[in-house]
Amino acid sequence: MKCPKSTPLTTSSPSLASLQRRGPGACVSAAFHRNRAWVEIDLNAIAHNTRKVKQILSPGTALMAIVKADAYGHGAVTVAETVLAAGARWLGVATIPEGIELREVGIKAPILILGAVNAPEEIQAIAHWQLQPTLCNPFQALVFSETLAAVGKSIPVHLKLDTGMSRLGTAWQEAAEFARLVERSPHLEIASVYSHLATADSPDPRIMNQQHQRFRQAIGQLSAAGITPPKLHIANSAATLSDPSLHYDLVRVGLALYGLYPAAHLQPVLSLKPVMQVKARVTQIKEIAAGTGVSYGYQYIAPRDMKLAVVGIGYADCVPRNLSSKMQVLIRGKLVPQVGAITMDQLMLDVSAIDDLQIGEVVTLLGQDGDIEISADDWATMLGTISWEILCSFRHRLPRVARARSASSACSCPEGHGML
Numbered sequence: 001m002k003c004p005k006s007t008p009l010t011t012s013s014p015s016l017a018s019l020q021r022r023g024p025g026a027c028v029s030a031a032f033h034r035n036r037a038w039v040e041i042d043l044n045a046i047a048h049n050t051r052k053v054k055q056i057l058s059p060g061t062a063l064m065a066i067v068k069a070d071a072y073g074h075g076a077v078t079v080a081e082t083v084l085a086a087g088a089r090w091l092g093v094a095t096i097p098e099g100i101e102l103r104e105v106g107i108k109a110p111i112l113i114l115g116a117v118n119a120p121e122e123i124q125a126i127a128h129w130q131l132q133p134t135l136c137n138p139f140q141a142l143v144f145s146e147t148l149a150a151v152g153k154s155i156p157v158h159l160k161l162d163t164g165m166s167r168l169g170t171a172w173q174e175a176a177e178f179a180r181l182v183e184r185s186p187h188l189e190i191a192s193v194y195s196h197l198a199t200a201d202s203p204d205p206r207i208m209n210q211q212h213q214r215f216r217q218a219i220g221q222l223s224a225a226g227i228t229p230p231k232l233h234i235a236n237s238a239a240t241l242s243d244p245s246l247h248y249d250l251v252r253v254g255l256a257l258y259g260l261y262p263a264a265h266l267q268p269v270l271s272l273k274p275v276m277q278v279k280a281r282v283t284q285i286k287e288i289a290a291g292t293g294v295s296y297g298y299q300y301i302a303p304r305d306m307k308l309a310v311v312g313i314g315y316a317d318c319v320p321r322n323l324s325s326k327m328q329v330l331i332r333g334k335l336v337p338q339v340g341a342i343t344m345d346q347l348m349l350d351v352s353a354i355d356d357l358q359i360g361e362v363v364t365l366l367g368q369d370g371d372i373e374i375s376a377d378d379w380a381t382m383l384g385t386i387s388w389e390i391l392c393s394f395r396h397r398l399p400r401v402a403r404a405r406s407a408s409s410a411c412s413c414p415e416g417h418g419m420l
Contacts, residue, residue, distance in 0.1 A: 036312030037280035045273035050086035058247040064090035066254030148187035156191035163214040175218035176225040192231035200238035201262040238262035277367025280313035295340030318393035333370025
């Protein structure tokens, strides 16, 4: 695909919102890429990870790609299109608006709403957009049935059982009673019965095995009642990688598609490629003397004469302030320490070891530069949280830029990028 020559962005340029909706074939001018900071998404890596996950699935098991929370901050529409092209058959989202966003761009794959839905207007929206809801309890099933009867519609539904997560779902011991209630409604058709595992990422499988045993007992109750759900599913990314007996008819995979492992002990199972990189540019370089305070509160005092670089990214862009003076970044393949309090829109680096640094040079906060990689797991470890939270935080101010190298989707504009 040929791109127009680079031109400066002007007031007549497309809005950021319209740019964000463009697919991987869209082009962005070099002027745009002079922006202060952005998130880079490797679509080839997403496709690779999807295919790798499919290779370990049991025969007859389909892949549901979890694209909730804007595909964990990666851009739901483009990620959904990419994983479907790579072999995923279902999509999973948390909310109705997330499902509608996918339908509005023409995605036809079945979409499961994983979150609870209770309001009649939400139920009508589900029917209109041909989404598939989760039913968590008998009361919800009755509300669905009454609402759909009023508008003369029927929909497929997925019954959620609580086998130990203590979150959404009917108690697993009541599976047959719950399913019989749903079956009595002419407006509800059971599409699947499923549950969710609380400790699948733990090296100790005992709790996971207990939940699995409860799920099997619930399935036995359904069978004894003459109820055979078309599909059963319980596995998330960790369970998919750790135990083929949990694959059933569907697996619900999120984190692994984005190139991260749910736990370190699962890394040998398959080779994943990281998808997200967070980058910014140097906006100013200055020399400071020993004893000079840096940033708010003077939490950092220069221990020597040093060279600072100001970088145009901060906690409003979801670089956690708690990483102040703890994190490192990459410039020219070298680790560089961040110093002083991270501010809303900017942070400072000690670049004394980088010769001839120029304004506009790229700084990699997350991702690989040369032989060194800084991952979401690294940030999560420093912050005492999980990599899921790190990925999902990059959903607001930073533009996302697709990186795809295939002949059909690669963009020949500067830096080979397209906007998501």
